[in-house]
Amino acid sequence: MAGTIPWERVRKAGHTLTTPLDPDDYLRFINPLWTARELRGRVEEVVPETDDAATLVIRPGWGWRYRHRPGQYVGIGIQVDGKFQWRSYSVSSPPRRKGRTISITVRAMPEGKLSAHLVKGLEPGTILRLALPEGDFVLPDPPPPKMLFLVAGSGVTPVMSMLRTLDRRGTLGGGDGEDSGPDVVMHYSSPTPDRMIFRDELEALAEKHPGLTLHQLHTDVDGMLELEHPEKGLDGICPDWRERETWACGPGPMLDAITEHFEKEGLEEQLHLERFSLELGDQGGEGGTITFRNSGKSIEVDGATTVLEAGEQAGVGMPYGCRMGICHTCTLTLVEGTVRDLRNGDDFGQPNEPVQTCVTAAVGDCTLDI
Amino acid sequence: MAIADVKEYTHLSDEEVEQIGRELDAIRQEVEESRGAADAAYINRLIKIQRGLAAAGRVSMLAGTWGRRWAPRAEKPAIAVGAVCLGVAKILENMEIGHNVMHGQWDWMNDPEIHSSNWEWDTAQPAEQWKHSHNYIHHQFTNVLGHDNDIGYGILRMAREQRWHPYYLGQPVYNALLATLFQWGVALHDLDLERIRKGEKDPKEMKRQLAQILRKGRNQVLKDYVVYPALSGPRWKEVAVANATANLSRNLWSYVIIFCGHFPDGAMHFTEEELEDETRAEWYLRQVLGAANFKGGPLLHVMSGNLGFQIEHHLFPDLPSNRYAEISVKVRALCDKYDIPYTTGPLHRQYGQALRTIIKLSVPNSWTTSNDPAPPERSDTADEPSKDRRRKSDAERQPRRAELGAWTRSPRERSHD
Numbered sequence: 001m002a003g004t005i006p007w008e009r010v011r012k013a014g015h016t017l018t019t020p021l022d023p024d025d026y027l028r029f030i031n032p033l034w035t036a037r038e039l040r041g042r043v044e045e046v047v048p049e050t051d052d053a054a055t056l057v058i059r060p061g062w063g064w065r066y067r068h069r070p071g072q073y074v075g076i077g078i079q080v081d082g083k084f085q086w087r088s089y090s091v092s093s094p095p096r097r098k099g100r101t102i103s104i105t106v107r108a109m110p111e112g113k114l115s116a117h118l119v120k121g122l123e124p125g126t127i128l129r130l131a132l133p134e135g136d137f138v139l140p141d142p143p144p145p146k147m148l149f150l151v152a153g154s155g156v157t158p159v160m161s162m163l164r165t166l167d168r169r170g171t172l173g174g175g176d177g178e179d180s181g182p183d184v185v186m187h188y189s190s191p192t193p194d195r196m197i198f199r200d201e202l203e204a205l206a207e208k209h210p211g212l213t214l215h216q217l218h219t220d221v222d223g224m225l226e227l228e229h230p231e232k233g234l235d236g237i238c239p240d241w242r243e244r245e246t247w248a249c250g251p252g253p254m255l256d257a258i259t260e261h262f263e264k265e266g267l268e269e270q271l272h273l274e275r276f277s278l279e280l281g282d283q284g285g286e287g288g289t290i291t292f293r294n295s296g297k298s299i300e301v302d303g304a305t306t307v308l309e310a311g312e313q314a315g316v317g318m319p320y321g322c323r324m325g326i327c328h329t330c331t332l333t334l335v336e337g338t339v340r341d342l343r344n345g346d347d348f349g350q351p352n353e354p355v356q357t358c359v360t361a362a363v364g365d366c367t368l369d370i
Numbered sequence: 371m372a373i374a375d376v377k378e379y380t381h382l383s384d385e386e387v388e389q390i391g392r393e394l395d396a397i398r399q400e401v402e403e404s405r406g407a408a409d410a411a412y413i414n415r416l417i418k419i420q421r422g423l424a425a426a427g428r429v430s431m432l433a434g435t436w437g438r439r440w441a442p443r444a445e446k447p448a449i450a451v452g453a454v455c456l457g458v459a460k461i462l463e464n465m466e467i468g469h470n471v472m473h474g475q476w477d478w479m480n481d482p483e484i485h486s487s488n489w490e491w492d493t494a495q496p497a498e499q500w501k502h503s504h505n506y507i508h509h510q511f512t513n514v515l516g517h518d519n520d521i522g523y524g525i526l527r528m529a530r531e532q533r534w535h536p537y538y539l540g541q542p543v544y545n546a547l548l549a550t551l552f553q554w555g556v557a558l559h560d561l562d563l564e565r566i567r568k569g570e571k572d573p574k575e576m577k578r579q580l581a582q583i584l585r586k587g588r589n590q591v592l593k594d595y596v597v598y599p600a601l602s603g604p605r606w607k608e609v610a611v612a613n614a615t616a617n618l619s620r621n622l623w624s625y626v627i628i629f630c631g632h633f634p635d636g637a638m639h640f641t642e643e644e645l646e647d648e649t650r651a652e653w654y655l656r657q658v659l660g661a662a663n664f665k666g667g668p669l670l671h672v673m674s675g676n677l678g679f680q681i682e683h684h685l686f687p688d689l690p691s692n693r694y695a696e697i698s699v700k701v702r703a704l705c706d707k708y709d710i711p712y713t714t715g716p717l718h719r720q721y722g723q724a725l726r727t728i729i730k731l732s733v734p735n736s737w738t739t740s741n742d743p744a745p746p747e748r749s750d751t752a753d754e755p756s757k758d759r760r761r762k763s764d765a766e767r768q769p770r771r772a773e774l775g776a777w778t779r780s781p782r783e784r785s786h787d
Contacts, residue, residue: 016597017428019589020490025483026421038483082410084480296769317477 024062032127036063039130044101046122049197053107053154054119055092059100060130066099068133069141070165071158071247071274074104075131075327078114084129085114086321086329090157090274091133092198094165105197107154131327137247137274139165143182144245148238150225150258152189152250156197158274159186159249163205163212172209185238187215189225189250213238225254227261234261242267249274275324285340285361292316292370293335301362307332307339308357316370318357325359332357337366382708390708391651394685397700401689405478412692413467413476413484416672420462427456428598431612435605445605449612456616458673461623463492465675466691472501474688493553494587499560499579505774509687510767513632513660514640517762520632521639523548523555524563527731529639534734541732545725552621557583570763623673626721631680633724634662635741636713645768653771657684658705663698663714670717671695681712688773 014023024035033040041064045057060066068074073088093103108119139162149159163184166172171181190196196216206214215237217225227233234241242265248258255273262271285303290310292298299314308330311318321329325343331354338349339360347363348355357368382390434448468491470476476484490497503519511517515531522528526545527538548555561579565571594613599606631637638659648656661680671678671694679694682701689697705712714720723741730738 016589016593019593020492020586021421026425029418029421038481079407079410079479079481081406082408082479294770296771317474319480 033059033061035061039063039132041102041128041130043122043124043126043128045124049105050107050195052119052195053105053197055103055105056118056122057093057101057103058128058130060102064130065132066095066102068095068102069138070094070161071138072133072135072161073158073326074102074133075129075321075329076104076118077129077131077321078117078126080114080117086129086131086327087114087118088131088134088322088324088326090135090161092157092160092164094161094168105154105157105160107197131321131329134326134328135274137249137272138162140245143171145182146240146244147182147184148241148244148246149184149186149188150246150248150250150254151186152219152225152254153195154197155249155251155274155276156188157249159247160198160201162247163202167205167209172205172211181211183211184209185213185215185241185244187217187225187237189217189219189254191220192218227257245270245272247272247274249276251276285342285363288337288362288364288366290314290337290362291365291367293367294370303340303361303363304342305361306342306358307355307360307362307366307368310362311357311368311370318370320358323358325356328356330357331355333369335367335369338363339366386708387655388649388651390704390710391649391654393704394651394654394701397697398686398689401686401693401697402478405690409690409692410479413471413479413690416462417467417484420459420467423455423462424459427452427454427459427616430455431598431609432602435602435609438605449608453612453615456613457619460492460616460620461673464620464624465627465677466672467675468492468497469675470691472497473505475690477688490586492590494557494583494590495553495559496579496582496586499582500556503560503562505687506770509684509774510771511645512657512684513638514642514645516642517645517767519559519562519564523559524567525555526728528633528727530731530735530740531639531641532731534731538732542729545728549622549625550618552625553617554587557587572763626717627674627677629724630662630664630717630720631677632661633727634713634715634720635723635727636711637662654685655710657681658701658710658712660684661713662720663712664717664720665714666717668695678717681714686773 011023017023018026022035022037024037028035028040033042040061041058042061043056044059045055047055047057049055068091071090073090075086075088077084077086079085089104089106091102092105093101106115106118108116135158137158143166149162151159163172163186166181166184169181172184186202188196188202193199193216199216202214206212219225222232225232230236238244246258246262248255248271252275255275259268259271259273262268287300287302287305289298289300290307292311292314295314295316297314297316299310301310301313305313308318308320308323319330319332321327323330325341334348334350334353334355336351338347339355340347340363341356341360343359348360349363352369429452430448431452434445434452437448438445468489471484471489472486472491474486477486482488486501491500508518508520513521515521515529522532525548526541527534561576561583562571566576594617595610598613599610602609640656640660644652644656658681661684663681664674664678666674666678676691676694677683679691679698682694682697683691685701686697702712704710727741730741
């Protein structure tokens with residue numbers, strides 16, 4: 001019974017043998033997954049999904065908790081030219097209590113050095129760094145009775161995790177005459193059928209569950225989703241969309257249009273968004289002089305430059321990860337002054353407050369502890 | 371009064387000094403831009419070897435003691451081999467890994483497991499205190515009397531400008547004790563014994579530091595002299611002695627290497643006047659003048675944490691140590707070009723000179739002649755103690771230079787006021 005071994009106490013005892021290091025710092029040379037200091041995972045399988053997308057099946061090492069909620073993302077770190085680069089990807093596998101692996105689905109982006117490497121250049125057996133699941137674009141428990149998914153491109157991945165979870169629990173609406181789960185409508189845009197990730201699986205799910213309605217739109221032929229169009233728009237594909245809780249994930253312009261549309265109808269309360277890229281609003285800071293206390297460097301910047309960019313320009317070795325405000329790798333302590341979150345205009349100005357440098361800009365002079 | 375007034379440099383114009391600075395900046399930039407997978411592989415491989423040796427040392431000792439019933443003749447050799455492995459592992463960790471990681475030489479990898487902000491090394495000195503007294507005080511104010519505590523560590527007289535006192539007659543003895551107990555000397559490094567002696571140290575800060583040292587020192591002592599011996603059962607004594615031997619060899623080795631960095635003849639001392647209005651280029655020059663290299667093969671350089679390239683390390687403290695050898699070729703050429711002295715020699719000669727200075731300076735200046743290069747011509751000659759000997763607090767010092775890395779109190783102990 002593994003559950004009866006007090007691992008925490010064993011490790012504490014082990015620490016007296018390895019102080020100032022942890023036993024993990026030695027054990028990872030026997031098996032790279034035997035460490036909880038920095039979470040690691042081994043790539044077990046690389047499953048091609050489309051020409052430019054692949055699912056990585058990853059076995060996490062010690063310290064991993066399989067309790068992610070369907071829809072959340074994890075951070076993946078790999079060393080490129082000696083430097084760890086981090087990106088976040090949605091977990092596409094459903095959470096399992098007795099989990100052994102997690103899956104993430106990655107689409108190689110043009111210009112995306114890291115994503116291309118993950119899709120094309122990764123061999124089974126590769127060791128990655130992992131960051132625990134995060135994000136609040138999740139399937140509520142219990143789910144609402146009526147749901148609408150609006151996804152495009154690789155935006156399907158968090159929603160896939162939700163659908164698989166509903167399927168596994170047997171609660172997708174209308175299956176086998178029982179009406180135990182939500183009624184789900186999904187609208188999925190993709191340039192061509194070939195580029196559609198999980199197409200076969202989605203069609204099989206829609207076949208199996210009367211409560212799941214799947215709309216496919218191939219934008220190369222049919223053009224983009226026009227939300228307001230009487231037939232091709234939301235009113236056409238899902239007349240009761242106003243009564244549904246909606247999850248939208250995809251490219252920035254599409255999410256902007258959806259947000260606008262829901263706001264016009266006064267329904268922004270029931271819309272959940274997941275962005276895969278940093279969309280900075282028009283909430284600039286005011287700029288000012290940013291001082292990096294321990295580096296003895298300072299730089300004068302405008303209100304559109306993030307603190308992270310400012311530090312890099314000043315030549316400070318700034319920690320960074322996803323550069324889009326989700327992984328928290330870049331978080332530093334703001335000693336004094338105020339910074340503004342460029343995504344939503346929130347100000348942070350408590351002394352010694354931790355701030356995310358990749359999405360904040362200076363509002364007047366401020367000092368950071370680095 | 372700036373370094374340009376130092377005799378060695380009177381032949382350099384201000385413009386030439388700035389040009390030297392620009393050339394050194396270019397060397398830095400070239401290394402920064404070329405850091406990559408090969409460098410990352412170097413430090414990762416070294417850490418693997420070091421931890422392998424440490425584990426092999428411990429396991430070998432335990433195997434020897436546990437297996438003596440079946441292989442009695444193998445017990446002693448197994449313990450001896452264990453002691454050697456452990457000694458080498460401790461040396462590698464302190465010199466080439468810990469010291470250099472804490473300098474921020476590997477921070478560019480963005481790897482939290484090999485990062486200056488949270489590395490803790492295998493010695494009694496808490497990393498946080500080292501990053502203050504060594505990275506900042508010693509590397510910024512190198513060999514400046516009254517600032518740099520490394521001129522004698524507050525217990526030895528290592529510069530003729532330091533006032534003589536009968537206490538220093540015992541210097542050869544203090545030196546032998548320091549060499550033997552070097553790990554504990556280093557542990558007290560940031561306490562700044564001189565400031566404590568003169569009652570200038572904030573008692574609250576002193577208590578905080580002492581508590582930190584005691585906590586870390588206790589863990590180190592427990593590991594080597596209680597936990598591992600206890601695991602060896604009735605042979606605890608042999609294992610404790612083997613661990614002590616490993617610690618002692620690390621102490622003596624690191625003491626010798628470190629004493630070759632700034633004490634051989636040719637490494638100059640400076641006074642506060644030289645710090646005034648010091649430009650970046652002048653700071654560079656002071657680093658070259660204040661440091662001494664030693665020659666050796668690749669193995670010697672790895673075992674000494676590449677401190678045989680002390681000059682290069684002082685110019686670029688945060689560049690990866692595996693690059694110092696190639697940097698030294700360029701620095702040497704630059705020194706030749708501008709006729710700047712570049713102190714180097716075989717290890718035994720460099721240490722011999724340091725030892726001679728220790729013995730000479732235990733007696734008043736008038737009894738001995740100087741081996742130092744000619745001091746700068748100033749109204750106060752070098753054989754006269756200079757005026758202001760009050761130790762400075764950080765608030766009175768210049769802010770930390772960028773290449774000296776970050777320093778913060780560990781979060782746990784930061785006050786929230």
